[in-house]
Amino acid sequence: MDKYRIMVIDDEKIVCDMAKMSLEQEGYEVETFLNAEPALKRLAEQKFDIVVTDYKMKGIDGMEVLRTVRKLYPETRVIMITAFANLDAAIEALRSDVHDFFPKPVKIKELKASIQRALEEENR
Amino acid sequence: MKIENNIILSNVFNIALILLVGFFALQNLNVMLTKLRFVEIADDLNASFLEMRISEKNYFLYGDEAALFEIRDKINNTMESIEAVKNDISRAIGEGNLEKLRDYLKRYSIAVEEMRRSGTRDIQMETMLRAAGRKLREFSEETTRLEKRKVNEIIANSKKVLFYSFWAIVAMAIVVSHFISQKILRSLREIEKLAKSISQGNFSGVRGAVPADEFGTVMNAINTMSEELKTREEELIQSKKLASLGVLTAGVAHELTNPLNNISMIAQNFVEYHDFLNRENRIELMKKVEGEAERIQEIVRNLLDFSKPKEANLREADINDTVQKSLALMQNTLDISNIETSLSLRPGLPHVFIDDHQIQQVLVNLILNAVHAMSPGGTLYLSTEAGENGDTVRIDVRDTGKGIPPEFISHIFDPFFTTKGVGGTGLGLSVSYGIVKNHGGYVKVESTVGSGTTFTIELPVYRGKEAGNGQI
Numbered sequence: 001m002d003k004y005r006i007m008v009i010d011d012e013k014i015v016c017d018m019a020k021m022s023l024e025q026e027g028y029e030v031e032t033f034l035n036a037e038p039a040l041k042r043l044a045e046q047k048f049d050i051v052v053t054d055y056k057m058k059g060i061d062g063m064e065v066l067r068t069v070r071k072l073y074p075e076t077r078v079i080m081i082t083a084f085a086n087l088d089a090a091i092e093a094l095r096s097d098v099h100d101f102f103p104k105p106v107k108i109k110e111l112k113a114s115i116q117r118a119l120e121e122e123n124r
Numbered sequence: 125m126k127i128e129n130n131i132i133l134s135n136v137f138n139i140a141l142i143l144l145v146g147f148f149a150l151q152n153l154n155v156m157l158t159k160l161r162f163v164e165i166a167d168d169l170n171a172s173f174l175e176m177r178i179s180e181k182n183y184f185l186y187g188d189e190a191a192l193f194e195i196r197d198k199i200n201n202t203m204e205s206i207e208a209v210k211n212d213i214s215r216a217i218g219e220g221n222l223e224k225l226r227d228y229l230k231r232y233s234i235a236v237e238e239m240r241r242s243g244t245r246d247i248q249m250e251t252m253l254r255a256a257g258r259k260l261r262e263f264s265e266e267t268t269r270l271e272k273r274k275v276n277e278i279i280a281n282s283k284k285v286l287f288y289s290f291w292a293i294v295a296m297a298i299v300v301s302h303f304i305s306q307k308i309l310r311s312l313r314e315i316e317k318l319a320k321s322i323s324q325g326n327f328s329g330v331r332g333a334v335p336a337d338e339f340g341t342v343m344n345a346i347n348t349m350s351e352e353l354k355t356r357e358e359e360l361i362q363s364k365k366l367a368s369l370g371v372l373t374a375g376v377a378h379e380l381t382n383p384l385n386n387i388s389m390i391a392q393n394f395v396e397y398h399d400f401l402n403r404e405n406r407i408e409l410m411k412k413v414e415g416e417a418e419r420i421q422e423i424v425r426n427l428l429d430f431s432k433p434k435e436a437n438l439r440e441a442d443i444n445d446t447v448q449k450s451l452a453l454m455q456n457t458l459d460i461s462n463i464e465t466s467l468s469l470r471p472g473l474p475h476v477f478i479d480d481h482q483i484q485q486v487l488v489n490l491i492l493n494a495v496h497a498m499s500p501g502g503t504l505y506l507s508t509e510a511g512e513n514g515d516t517v518r519i520d521v522r523d524t525g526k527g528i529p530p531e532f533i534s535h536i537f538d539p540f541f542t543t544k545g546v547g548g549t550g551l552g553l554s555v556s557y558g559i560v561k562n563h564g565g566y567v568k569v570e571s572t573v574g575s576g577t578t579f580t581i582e583l584p585v586y587r588g589k590e591a592g593n594g595q596i
Contacts, residue, residue: 012382014412018389025397056459083381084460104385108392 003029004119005047009039009065010054010081015106019052022108023115036060040068048076049122050099050115055082055089063089066096077118081106126337127304134300138293145289152282159275162216165209166268172202173261176232180257183239184250192240199233217267228263232256311339318346324561327354357558361482364489364555379423379456383416390416426453436479436562440586443476443483443508443517444469450487451506457492462500468507476517477586478563486556486567490521490579493552497525497577516565516582527573536569 006028008019016032023030033039036053037060043051051069055062066078077099082089090101100114176195183191206213206226214222235253242249318329329347334340390409394401401409426449447469458465494504505522528536537557553567560567565583 012386014386014416015389018386018393022389022393022396025400083378083385086460104381105388106385108389108396 003027004049005029005031006050006052006115007039007043007048008032008052009034009036009057009062010052011035011057012054015054015081018108019111022112026112028115036062036065040065043069043073043076047073050077050079050118052079052081052111052115055080055086055093056084063092063096066093066098070097075122077122079111079114079118127307128338130300130304130307134296134304137300138296141289141293141296145285148285149282152278156275156278158212158216159271159278161212162271163268163275165213166264166271168205169202170261170264170268172198172205173257173264176202177257177261180253187245189240189243192236195236196233196240199229199236203229203233216271221267224263225260225267228256228260232260307337308339311335311337311342315339315342315346318343322346322350322353327351327357361485361555361559364485364552367552373427376423376427376456378460380420383419383423386416387413436482438477438479438563440475441478441480443473443478443519443583444471446478446480446483447487447506447508447519449480450484450491453484453488454491454495457495458504461495461498463495463498464501464503466503466505468505470507470509473508473510473517474514474585476563476583478583479559482559483563483583486559486581487519487521489552489556490581493579494521494523494525494577497527498523499525511582511585514585516584519581519583520578521581522576522578524576527575527577528569528571529573530571533569533571537567 006023008016008023008030009032010016010019011034013034016034020030020032031042031048033042035057039051039053040060051065053062053065062080062082066080069076069078078097079100079102080093080098081102081104083104093101099118102111102114176198179191179194179198182188183195203226206222206229210222213225232253235249235256239249239253321328327350329350334343334347390413394406394409398406447467451465451467455465491504491506498504502524505520507520507522509518509520510516511518537553557567560581560583563583565581568580568582569577570580571577
């Protein structure tokens with residue numbers, strides 16, 4: 001069976017690098033993007049199992065990525081990361097069917113556990 | 125000299141003049157009284173002398189021996205009355221003339237006595253008697269006339285002196301009051317100018333020497349006051365800055381989250397995969413940590429920089445840098461509020477002479493106001509360009525917010541005027557206004573309710589040190 005594909009979108013390069021490093025160790029195929037536009041283009045040509053996206057980004061922001069992904073690729077689960085511990089944003093994300101919502105600083109183990117759960121649900 | 129002293133001096137002078145004139149008049153009056161007293165006595169004497177001459181005539185005409193006795197008695201009476209009032213007479217005509225009078229009287233008396241004793245009518249003796257009598261009368265009348273003339277002269281003199289001294293006092297009073305009122309007006313004008321310049325926010329006080337009079341005291345008081353105002357304004361600027369710092373801190377806290385998250389993630393991976401990482405990987409990761417720590421340091425430094433109280437420190441600066449620094453401070457606040465920013469900075473603008481921190485404070489205030497005026501999704505337009513006549517540089521801070529009602533426009537720069545309810549101190553714009561004014565520039569506002577507000581700052585272009593763009 002193919003590796004699970006995970007996309008990470010965050011305008012902080014270190015977040016992309018660290019997520020990639022850690023998730024690849026878990027055996028996932030990881031692609032990272034510093035902004036949403038090329039990421040959405042990539043999604044059109046390649047199916048991803050999980051999209052981890054930052055909430056606040058220049059241009060297309062995390063909420064728009066969430067809505068687009070859920071609409072166009074309903075099998076792909078979205079995990080949102082945000083620097084703003086913002087209740088409104090969390091509620092809005094939940095309404096748009098986000099899989100999980102992490103405030104920064106991110107606990108990588110929790111993120112990995114959350115990805116694990118999402119994949120298990122997908123396989124059920 | 126103090127104005128009070130001037131007035132006292134002129135009063136003292138006038139009083140002295142009046143006393144002098146009064147003394148002179150009194151003196152004249154005394155002399156006049158003496159003379160008049162003499163004239164009165166002399167009139168009596170003249171009457172007596174006339175009677176003597178009449179008796180003398182009777183003697184010569186009718187050979188009446190008794191007439192000689194009459195003359196003798198009259199001479200004795202007259203001598204007695206002269207002796208009784210000799211003090212008055214000598215005061216009026218002098219001791220010499222009194223002696224002369226006595227002498228003439230004595231000679232007349234001797235002539236009468238000889239005539240009576242001889243009992244004969246000797247022509248020579250008769251001539252002597254007549255001559256003595258005539259001389260006596262003539263002297264007496266002459267003296268009287270002289271004294272009368274002197275009285276008239278004294279009256280005329282007094283009149284003249286009183287007349288001139290009256291005009292002298294009047295002229296003196298006019299000159300002195302004119303001088304004093306000119307001095308007062310001049311000082312008042314000076315003070316008026318000073319008060320105006322203070323009301324325009326120029327707290328430099330009186331330059332140069334302060335007069336040593338009452339107005340000098342007032343000017344010193346105003347100087348103290350304006351120094352006090354300057355201190356208060358600095359305190360106000362600082363307190364306002366601390367107030368906006370509260371808002372900034374919220375933004376900065378978020379700004380810190382990203383580098384902290386990065387460090388945290390690096391650390392988590394470092395611990396988790398330590399054994400898989402080679403030496404280069406580890407060094408690379410720690411360098412990234414260091415970079416993120418510097419990023420945090422930079423944010424903290426900016427914040428500290430902004431909050432520190434500072435003496436106004438004018439430097440030549442590029443306004444675009446200042447606008448960018450201000451925007452950087454506010455970026456997170458803008459992000460949180462979901463406000464888009466449109467920046468349009470004209471390159472190559474002439475430099476300005478500003479206190480960078482104070483102008484940053486003004487821009488932060490204006491941006492903050494813009495953010496508060498807008499709902500999420502609004503756009504903040506920041507632009508710089510050259511002023512219309514090239515003497516100024518212009519900064520526009522435009523928002524797409526709710527706008528300011530026309531009835532508030534004229535009040536928005538007033539201290540403590542706020543439309544934000546309990547949330548606002550009403551000091552932000554007034555402090556900003558003061559800062560820009562201190563820079564020799566001005567702030568104006570245009571607003572349309574429902575479509576947005578534009579604040580425009582114009583700052584004078586820096587023309588080099590010799591032009592002296594003023595001190596704060």
